[in-house]
Amino acid sequence: MIKVEGLYKNYGDFEALKDINLTIPKGSVYGIIGSNGAGKTTLLKTISGIYKPDKGFAKIEDEDIYENVHVKKRMFFVLDDPYYYHNYSIKEMASFYKSIYESYSDEKYENLKDVFKIDENKKIKNLSKGMKRQVIIWLALSLNTDVLILDEPLDGLDAVMRQKVKKIIFEEVLERQLTVIISSHNLRELEDFCDHIAIIHSGSVIKEKDIDELKNNIFKIQFAFSGDVPKELTEKLDILYYKQSGKVTTFIVKGDRKKAEDLILKYEPILLDIIPLSLEEIFIHEMGEAGYEKENILL
Template identity: 25%
Template sequence: MSLQIKNLSKTINQQPTLDQLSFEVQPGQIVGVIGRNGVGKTTLFRTINGQYLRTGGQVLVDGHEVADDPSVRPQLSFVDPQANFFKTMTAQQVAWYYQAAYPQFDQAKFDQLLGRYHLKADQKLRHFSKGMFGLFTIILSVATQATYLFLDEPLDGLDVIVRKNVLNILIDEVATGQRAILIASHNLGELEGIIDRALMLKQGHVIHDYQLETMRTKARKLQLVYRDKQIPALLKTNGHIVSVSGRVIVVVFEDFTPELQSQLAATKPVFQETLPLSLTDLFMANLTDEHDYELLS
């Protein structure tokens, strides 16, 4: 079983938010979808799940086009955190609505998770705090029993204890190898601890599809110091400069080979140190522009 997104496009207000975007997800994965504000992460989730009509492309589950085969539609679940039309309903009333859309909806799991986190089934969602509502959307998503869950900023507004428990729920759901979870989040530090892959979006495209385990073995983050303030061309052509402070340069090399190390030695840095590499570093390396450098400095 697989979810295939092929050349997905979506134009909003005559602007291409998604532009022939493609990727594939298998059950058993937790995939982080990352990018700068306004890059189209929520639009991507809404378009895949049919809340927005596509401008072009395909969404395939096991080779079946979702738009043409209603039987595969319940394999996708996206509880939009901005779905205000639910706010006048109770938690149980929303569950009944989802039972109609998802034949495999697990009422027992829904009730059990509500009880664990002290959420009342007869309470209207408009009386939930932001954190309570965010937790409810995760519980509802899990209870659908859909193969592919789409979560948009699922940790936003949750306290540190509830966040930890929620992450454990998500890991448990994927551990069986029967489900996949796609998470759009700005909290890269917490994402890094649970995701297997990171899809990086820029200008409507997936510009990088990082397998984090492979990335950690191949990539390096170095702090380099040179005698003058000139940045060697090698750093610009083979790496991503994260920061520059006087003569100190922090650079990320995504494919750090012995040959590259020899070339780097030839630039004669007076100091070189390997630093821990994080998902935030990859974010900054790929998505920071010259204007941002001016602000950071």
């Protein structure tokens, strides 16, 4: 388990991270989403021990991560712009990592060779951008670390490769409780990938939850009554958004879905539809509540 508590990180006067608290269970696929410049990469770099926290800590199984070689050996960070030694081939890069990470597995490297189907003797600098991405994921998985941190990792991979990589990662999660921390802009992608989500906005966590709880806790209701909308509804429901078009009312409601449904059913609506929100809509909404421009893109 990785625990982040009261974490602050400043760049000069700029507060990049403010009082971050996260709990990342072992064996989970943990997604970090946020607006541009929200502090995702800073957070990942602090969790992986590249940056020193100004206040607070990031710990894995109660051990500080920063400046702790013994712990850092157990995690690998795939940057969105990975570094390779000039003129190194894939094979040479692998043997470099092998010399650093005791957990490195030749067997995994060989198995993954068949998945990625790239000539291991090729120089990395000569590969295309998408292939470089595949190489770093290939190497990262060969390292067999307990934790894998991925900064927008799947962007740049084609659909077939993305599916394959997901499958391999899921297998590792199941097999040996690999913990994956992943950031992305592509919310559709994260929706199928993660089991936990943290939403961060201007350096703070505004939401951290199990993805299904997150989705169950906010939903869109469309309904119509033959008469007016009963007062009790607007009083008792936690309504984030309200729209009336003709007889049909649309609410975006936070809270228990069953309770809201029962409450409306009591008044015998002539139309009632409850629609779950997509992660994208939830994100936009949470961001809206946090003061981020959202206007009327939602409905």
